[in-house]
Amino acid sequence: MLTLSQIDKMIEKGNKSLRKSIINSTMSDIIRRIKYKCDWENKEYYQVDRYYASSQICSRCGNIKKEMKDINKRGYECENCGLMIDRDLNASINIMVEGLFKEYRYE
Numbered sequence: 255m256l257t258l259s260q261i262d263k264m265i266e267k268g269n270k271s272l273r274k275s276i277i278n279s280t281m282s283d284i285i286r287r288i289k290y291k292c293d294w295e296n297k298e299y300y301q302v303d304r305y306y307a308s309s310q311i312c313s314r315c316g317n318i319k320k321e322m323k324d325i326n327k328r329g330y331e332c333e334n335c336g337l338m339i340d341r342d343l344n345a346s347i348n349i350m351v352e353g354l355f356k357e358y359r360y361e
């Protein structure tokens with residue numbers, strides 16, 4: 255078994271394909287563990303689409319701001335409703351709401 259520092263070095267120094275593979279396998283392991291915990295605790299698990307634009311959508315009014323693709327912009331300011339909020343908090347709220355909507359959709 256690899257240590258976390260060994261995995262960090264592989265991500266840092268490995269080629270692009272290896273990095274992507276490591277990150278994807280780590281993420282899939284995290285998701286597997288969360289699903290397991292949800293089953294164990296008898297809770298529902300919902301996963302939003304990987305391309306869901308959580309950081310571009312205003313969590314108050316739903317306005318879409320395409321320039322939020324720039325990861326260096328740390329705050330979200332909505333020109334439609336005036337909301338000023340931390341980028342990650344805004345994205346977290348959007349993901350939570352998207353997950354709750356998924357619960358009530360019939361698919």
Ligand SMILES: [Zn+2]
Pocket residue numbers: 312313314315316317332333334335336337
């Ligand atoms: Zn807004």
